[in-house]
Amino acid sequence: MKATWLIRTGILCGCVGLLYLAAAFCAEPDASEAKDDKSHCVPVATARDRAKLMYDIYAATLDTMHERYFHGDRAIVPAHAMEDIFAEIKRQSKVEARWISVNMKPMSINHEPKTEFEKRAAKEIASGKAEVDIVEDGYYRRVGAIPLGDGCISCHGGLFQQPSKSPKFAGLIISVPVKQDSSQSE
Structure with a gap:
């Protein structure tokens, strides 16, 4: 219960x-x-x-x-x-969202950072940046840090994982379709 x-x-x-x-x-x-x-x-x-x-x-x-x-x-x-x-x-x-692993083992192969932007965002979030964004391929993409507490880490890190001394994060990617013309930039 x-x-x-x-x-x-x-x-x-x-x-x-x-x-x-x-x-x-x-x-x-x-x-x-x-x-x-x-x-x-x-x-x-x-x-x-x-x-x-x-x-x-x-x-x-x-x-x-x-x-x-x-x-x-x-x-x-x-x-x-x-x-x-x-x-x-x-x-x-048509707004897309998905999780990425930042500095812990992914819980699913679907959570591995795939693109160069996602890999860069994971590194920047692991180093302490709260968010990373870009406009590419017709989308505004924003990756925000999702802090993992001790309860999260015990599952993500394994049953006997000790509390972390350094902050651990996942990332949440939001991808919004945008109209982009030649005058727009990141």
Whole structure:
């Protein structure tokens, strides 16, 4: 019973944390928009787009939590449950998301950094950078650091893994399709 409660609490905490990161990502104004004390304000079209994306994220998270969280016999770890949310958001908005391993053994071969950008981002996050971004191949790509606590490390590092002396991270890649013309740059 206690293990089920811990799994459910972990899933809930993981989902809430990722929703917080999504909200921070979606709500952050561009530097060009921060001209006065109303720097939090964005144009209506941007607000509409962000609100739609936030709705989709929250609704997909709610559905996934109900499906995974309230069925103890089928409960899964939060990061794996989030992959279902990633798939639903991609289906709805064409925005892609995926995990990458930064400075620990990947839990899946799908979490290995694949592209040169992903490999560079993993190295920069491992060295302490919070985020790395690029515009390439018709996408704005942002990799954000996901800190791994001792509970995460005990699973990712193995059952008998000792608490880490140095910070450990995973990375969350968000890839948003963009229209790019010759005047745009990274």
